[in-house]
Amino acid sequence: MPAIVVAMDDDWYLQAGSGARFDWGPTGAERLSSAVACVVVIDVLSFTTSVTVAVESGTRVFPYAWRDASAAAFADRVDARLAVGRRMATPASPWSLSPAALRDAPFTPRLVVPSPNGSSISAAAGGSTVVAGCLRNATAVGRWLARNGYGTPARPVAVIASGERWPDGSLRPALEDLLGAGAVLSALRKRRGGLLSPEAATAAACFETTPDVVATVTAGASGQELASGGFPEDVRIATQLDASDTVPVLTNGAFTAAG
Numbered sequence: 429m430p431a432i433v434v435a436m437d438d439d440w441y442l443q444a445g446s447g448a449r450f451d452w453g454p455t456g457a458e459r460l461s462s463a464v465a466c467v468v469v470i471d472v473l474s475f476t477t478s479v480t481v482a483v484e485s486g487t488r489v490f491p492y493a494w495r496d497a498s499a500a501a502f503a504d505r506v507d508a509r510l511a512v513g514r515r516m517a518t519p520a521s522p523w524s525l526s527p528a529a530l531r532d533a534p535f536t537p538r539l540v541v542p543s544p545n546g547s548s549i550s551a552a553a554g555g556s557t558v559v560a561g562c563l564r565n566a567t568a569v570g571r572w573l574a575r576n577g578y579g580t581p582a583r584p585v586a587v588i589a590s591g592e593r594w595p596d597g598s599l600r601p602a603l604e605d606l607l608g609a610g611a612v613l614s615a616l617r618k619r620r621g622g623l624l625s626p627e628a629a630t631a632a633a634c635f636e637t638t639p640d641v642v643a644t645v646t647a648g649a650s651g652q653e654l655a656s657g658g659f660p661e662d663v664r665i666a667t668q669l670d671a672s673d674t675v676p677v678l679t680n681g682a683f684t685a686a687g
Contacts, residue, residue, distance in 0.1 A: 439463075447580045447623030448616055450587050450609055450631045453545075453599045458552040460586040466578045467553040468561045468569060468612055471590035472604040473650045474525055475546025476560040476676075477666040478511070479683050481527045482539055483560075484674045488682040490540045491547035499542040506681070508538035514659060528661040538682070545590040550678060553588075558678035559686075561587070561612045563604075563641065564665070565672040570615025572675040572686055579620040587612050587628065592650060603648040604666070610635030611669075642667040 442463040443449040451460055461467055469476055479489045490506050492499050495513070503510040509523050517524040522533040525541065541547065550558050557578075561569040578585045589605035610631040617624055617632055624632060638644050645651050651663045676683035 443625035443627060445581055446584065446625035446628065447578075447620060448585050448587065448613055448628045449625045450589070450613065450628040452589050452591050452601060454548040454552045455599075457549040457586070457588045458554070460588070461552065461554040461556045463584065464556055464586040465583040466557040466559065466573065466585040467549070468559045468573070468585060468587045468609075469546050469549045469553075469590065470561050470587060470605050470608040470612065471543065471546035471549075472562050472608040472645065472666050473602070473654060474527055474662055474666060475541065475543040475590065476562040476608075477564060477662075478525055478527050478530055478541060479546070479560040479676050480562055480565050480672055480674055481530050481665065482541070483676040483683055483685050484672055485530075485535060486685075487536060488538050488684050489676065490538065490682045491550045491678070492540050492542045493544060493548040493551050495542040495544060499540060503540040506538065506540065508540045509536045511539055511541045514657075514662075526659060526662050527665040528659070531665070544593065549588050549590055553678075556586075560676040560678075560683055561608065562666065563608050563611055563645070564668050564670070565674055566608065566611035567615045567670045568673045568675050569612050570617075570619060573612075573616050574619035579616050579623060581623065585616070587631070589631075602650050604645045604650055606631060607635050607638060607641055607645060611641075641669060 613632040675686040
């Protein structure tokens with residue numbers, strides 16, 4: 429477990445003293461990882477949803493931070509199939525970032541899933557325990573965190589919303605990831621009490637006060653983007669609240685189901 433860092437005047441961003449913390453993107457994960465025992469990655473549309481769907485079937489998922497030619501070389505090194513872009517899937521290579529496509533694809537024991545968002549956060553988490561969370565498994569993740577002693581000031585957890593990217597590469601906060609993070613934090617708070625930082629408490633409140641999370645994500649910018657692009661089933665799968673009890677934990681470079 430990494431050393432727990434106590435915030436000083438120049439590390440106010442650590443949200444010190446709180447058992448559960450919240451931030452955005454790879455930079456947020458990198459900054460907070462040195463001060464927490466566990467990082468929960470949230471990328472609802474669709475990295476962590478895809479990871480959860482694949483791990484549910486027994487697949488070991490290797491995250492990879494770059495979606496370029498090096499991903500194929502990495503897949504060869506770890507003796508795994510490569511998930512391609514949604515529109516690049518073929519009968520010979522049917523695995524993609526699409527949760528719906530992963531459900532329909534033949535079983536593979538090892539799969540590399542490139543993602544500049546979710547995989548980058550997994551890599552930025554350093555030596556912390558890394559968990560893949562989404563709307564599908566939020567309650568299961570909160571329960572697992574509490575059962576394993578995470579979410580206290582002595583063993584804090586950082587829940588990191590991936591967000592999306594603008595064309596210039598800057599972070600675009602994504603509503604679905606805010607709600608997914610809030611769902612995990614809300615589930616954890618029910619089991620751990622009020623140990624959330626103000627940032628984490630606000631994310632939890634956002635989830636708890638949204639009257640229809642499914643409709644909100646579906647009508648949001650990312651949901652509309654996927655649906656209009658021909659992937660409404662991905663949005664439907666991603667918004668199946670608490671449909672899964674699987675908690676993917678990064679172990680030896682791959683996400684596998686927690687025991």
